[in-house]
Amino acid sequence: MVTETPDFAAHAEALHALPPLREVVGRHELAAKKALGQNFLFDLNLTGRVARAAGDLTGCDVLEIGPGPGGLTRALLLAGARKVVAVERDERALPALAEIQAAAPGRLEVVDGDALKFDPAPYLTAPVKIVANLPYNIGTELLVRWLTAPQWPPFWSSLTLMFQKEVAERIVAGPGDSGYGRLGVLAGWRTEAEIVFDISPHAFFPPPKVTSSVVRIRPREKPLAEADLSALERVTAAAFGQRRKMLRQSLKSLGVEPAPLLEAVGIDPQRRAETLSVEEFCALARAFAATRA
Numbered sequence: 001m002v003t004e005t006p007d008f009a010a011h012a013e014a015l016h017a018l019p020p021l022r023e024v025v026g027r028h029e030l031a032a033k034k035a036l037g038q039n040f041l042f043d044l045n046l047t048g049r050v051a052r053a054a055g056d057l058t059g060c061d062v063l064e065i066g067p068g069p070g071g072l073t074r075a076l077l078l079a080g081a082r083k084v085v086a087v088e089r090d091e092r093a094l095p096a097l098a099e100i101q102a103a104a105p106g107r108l109e110v111v112d113g114d115a116l117k118f119d120p121a122p123y124l125t126a127p128v129k130i131v132a133n134l135p136y137n138i139g140t141e142l143l144v145r146w147l148t149a150p151q152w153p154p155f156w157s158s159l160t161l162m163f164q165k166e167v168a169e170r171i172v173a174g175p176g177d178s179g180y181g182r183l184g185v186l187a188g189w190r191t192e193a194e195i196v197f198d199i200s201p202h203a204f205f206p207p208p209k210v211t212s213s214v215v216r217i218r219p220r221e222k223p224l225a226e227a228d229l230s231a232l233e234r235v236t237a238a239a240f241g242q243r244r245k246m247l248r249q250s251l252k253s254l255g256v257e258p259a260p261l262l263e264a265v266g267i268d269p270q271r272r273a274e275t276l277s278v279e280e281f282c283a284l285a286r287a288f289a290a291t292r293a
């Protein structure tokens with residue numbers, strides 16, 4: 001089968017010729033809905049910066065969750081993505097996205113649906129990057145799904161995501177950081193995560209109450225230390241569930257005696273969850289899994 005190579009230069013010209021996003025939102029009556037976490041980015045310089053934070057997109061399929069009127073979608077196509085698969089729950093955004101599809105024929109697939117019910121496998125070919133200005137109400141849930149993929153390395157080669165700054169800080173947090181918790185252990189175990197830059201509330205329409213941050217996450221080839229995912233999740237949930245308590249107390253909720261568990265891995269029972277490294281949590285998870293074997 002002979003497939004025609006897309007004319008990227010013609011697409012770029014047509015994308016640049018699209019009307020400003022503010023006008024698109026007005027014309028399609030896309031008044032932002034709070035329930036859908038709609039805070040749109042109108043500044044195409046900024047969406048370009050977010051797309052560049054994902055690195056080289058040429059030859060990559062990009063999964064975007066929540067394209068809305070398509071500011072970031074345009075930037076991803078202009079950055080040379082082979083194809084963008086954009087999952088949007090708000091049907092009102094579909095006409096605006098159809099205009100982008102017409103500007104870059106064959107390179108934008110719009111999925112009209114809920115990202116939480118979406119199976120990306122049939123839509124994407126490796127290498128896959130995920131780039132999104134996530135709706136704040138499902139952002140953490142989506143991230144946890146991507147981080148807990150049963151196969152590792154996962155189907156994606158990077159995540160470049162916008163979160164509320166407080167959530168971003170929890171993702172990149174390590175021992176001793178105020179935001180260190182279950183999310184930081186999970187992210188640190190399987191990935192390398194960094195905050196690339198912050199975005200002021202004034203860049204969005206309507207402006208959210210808090211600053212946002214762009215986070216870039218790359219999967220480690222192999223997790224930092226050996227551990228069973230479900231055992232690691234149980235141990236971190238118990239330890240951080242009572243984060244001010246000593247481990248000898250907080251780990252009781254595991255349903256096993258904490259003292260021998262901690263002794264087996266050489267961790268002082270008087271320590272608190274926030275002081276443990278990811279590797280120490282993995283050691284605890286292995287010891288806990290052994291008690292259940």
Ligand code: SAM
Nearest residue numbers: 036039040041066067068089090114115133135
């Ligand atoms: N990408 C656009 C931008 O940067 O201007 C919009 C980002 S806005 C923060 C989040 C988008 O996610 C909205 O377009 C909203 O309709 C969409 N959304 C909300 N919940 C969703 C869901 N469950 N599945 C898919 N899209 C969703």
